[in-house]
Amino acid sequence: MTEEERYLRFRAGGDPRPRWGRRRGTAVVVELSDAPWEPGCREVGELPAAGLSLLAPAQPTKILALAYNYRDLFADPAARTSAREPHYTDPGFEPLVFLKGPNCLLDPGAPIVVPVVPQGAAEVWVEVEVTAVIGRRARGLPDGAAARAHVFGVTIGNDVTALNVLGRDWHLARSKSLDGFCPLGPELVRGFDDAARPLWTEISGRRTQASTTANRVLDTYEAVALASRLMTLEPGDCVLTGTPGGARQSLIRPGDVVQLSVDGLGTLENPVEQERPHG
Numbered sequence: 319m320t321e322e323e324r325y326l327r328f329r330a331g332g333d334p335r336p337r338w339g340r341r342r343g344t345a346v347v348v349e350l351s352d353a354p355w356e357p358g359c360r361e362v363g364e365l366p367a368a369g370l371s372l373l374a375p376a377q378p379t380k381i382l383a384l385a386y387n388y389r390d391l392f393a394d395p396a397a398r399t400s401a402r403e404p405h406y407t408d409p410g411f412e413p414l415v416f417l418k419g420p421n422c423l424l425d426p427g428a429p430i431v432v433p434v435v436p437q438g439a440a441e442v443w444v445e446v447e448v449t450a451v452i453g454r455r456a457r458g459l460p461d462g463a464a465a466r467a468h469v470f471g472v473t474i475g476n477d478v479t480a481l482n483v484l485g486r487d488w489h490l491a492r493s494k495s496l497d498g499f500c501p502l503g504p505e506l507v508r509g510f511d512d513a514a515r516p517l518w519t520e521i522s523g524r525r526t527q528a529s530t531t532a533n534r535v536l537d538t539y540e541a542v543a544l545a546s547r548l549m550t551l552e553p554g555d556c557v558l559t560g561t562p563g564g565a566r567q568s569l570i571r572p573g574d575v576v577q578l579s580v581d582g583l584g585t586l587e588n589p590v591e592q593e594r595p596h597g
Contacts, residue, residue, distance in 0.1 A: 323508040325354050325471065327373040330365060336373055339365075341505070353377065354508075355453035355470045355553045372426045375473050375506035376451045377554040381422060382545045383447070383477055383494070385414040387560025389533045406535045413536060413560060415548060416490045418477070422500035429591040430478055431498055432572060441481040443568045445561035446519045446527055446578040448512050449475030449502065450538050452555045456546040462539030468551070469542055471508035474586040475558045476501040476578050479565070501576075501588045502556065510582060512538055517580040519568050529562030531580075536560075 324341040338354060339347035347367045352359040386392075386403050404411055424430065433440045453470025478499040483492045512531050519527035531537075536544060541559040545551060570576060572592040579585045 322510055325375060325506040327375045328370040330370055372504050374423050374425050374502040376502060376556050378420055378556045379552050381418040381500055381556045383416055383418055383558035384541055384560040387413040387535050388529060388562040389535060390529055390563040412544065416494060418500050419495040421497050422495055424498040424501040426503035426586055429589045431591050431593045433496055434593045434595055442570055443479055443565055444519060444570055444576050445477040445479060445565045446517050447475045447477055447558040447561050448531055448538060448580055449473050450542050450557045451506055452551045452553055454553060456551040459543040459546040461543050462537060465539040465542040469539060471506045472510050472512055472538060473502055473506045474578055474580050474583050476586060477558055477561060501586055503586050504584050507583055515581045520577045521568060521570060522574045526568040527562055527564035533562060534560060
């Protein structure tokens with residue numbers, strides 16, 4: 319088993335530059351010259367961990383996400399029928415795959431903004447997801463074993479979702495890709511075994527999702543392999559590996575505080591604000 323390494327992207331003091339670092343214990347961050355997957359990355363100094371402003375630990379050209387990748391989502395036959403989804407035991411089953419734009423990326427601690435729609439405030443919920451960050455270009459990977467060499471590490475992603483627009487948004491752009499609809503963090507962990515990890519969602523102290531990654535149909539590496547067979551994955555790209563049941567109970571409102579946790583990866587926290595009317 320590879321020893322875990324924890325990486326973070328951050329700003330320090332009044333310096334506006336995004337920087338990368340690797341944790342050394344709890345008090346020290348070793349600053350890096352580049353993103354840790356870059357071939358020329360090197361150590362350039364040390365600084366105290368206290369007081370750093372954390373940024374999303376990836377710089378994706380694209381964000382892919384899986385739906386219907388947890389077995390507990392198939393426990394309700396009525397829900398399966400209404401979604402017209404095949405069962406995960408059916409021959410040839412694959413999770414649904416969709417895209418979120420890079421504009422979705424949101425830093426830990428930054429506010430999730432509930433958008434204004436003609437009917438008033440949109441109905442918005444959150445989804446906890448183990449997220450793979452690509453470290454090496456990947457295309458057409460045959461299976462999860464082949465994908466391991468292309469995944470740099472994992473972090474926590476929040477697939478923020480707005481109610482489907484009049485049932486017409488089948489490409490999910492307006493439901494899944496609004497600004498700030500993918501908080502990511504707090505750290506990127508390399509050498510992390512995420513095969514059977516509890517994960518959960520809490521909204522202002524109320525737990526709305528609770529499951530384990532052992533309930534996934536495809537694990538992290540299998541999910542990356544599937545994504546790579548659809549399009550080329552570049553270093554820094556993200557693959558969200560699905561969320562368990564309870565997402566529709568994870569509605570958020572202005573004033574809430576969202577905490578998404580994966581055992582061993584930490585907690586991704588973001589407050590919720592209402593969008594201010596334009597003009």
